[in-house]
Amino acid sequence: MTDRLLRLVGPGEPELSCDECFQHLDEYVEVHLSGGDPDAAVPHMAAHLAGCPACAAEHDDLRDFLTEETGDPA
Numbered sequence: 534m535t536d537r538l539l540r541l542v543g544p545g546e547p548e549l550s551c552d553e554c555f556q557h558l559d560e561y562v563e564v565h566l567s568g569g570d571p572d573a574a575v576p577h578m579a580a581h582l583a584g585c586p587a588c589a590a591e592h593d594d595l596r597d598f599l600t601e602e603t604g605d606p607a
Contacts, residue, residue: 548580554588562595 549557557575565571572579582589 548577548584549575551581551585551588554578554581554585555591558588558592558595562592562599566596566599 557578561571561575561578564574582592
């Protein structure tokens with residue numbers, strides 16, 4: 534219930550649009566996988582991913598793909 538409510542009302546903080554998310558998704562995932570702070574690298578991305586199932590799925594797919602390619606755990 535909480536996830537659905539969050540998607541309806543939004544995170545209560547600034548977030549990116551889907552277009553902005555797709556422009557920066559690779560950077561966000563790469564910083565995360567390298568041990569950096571993805572939220573500092575791409576501010577407001579986490580808020581968008583929490584409320585947008587489509588972008589969250591793209592994030593997870595890219596993370597999983599890159600993890601498989603490098604052999605590193607996510």
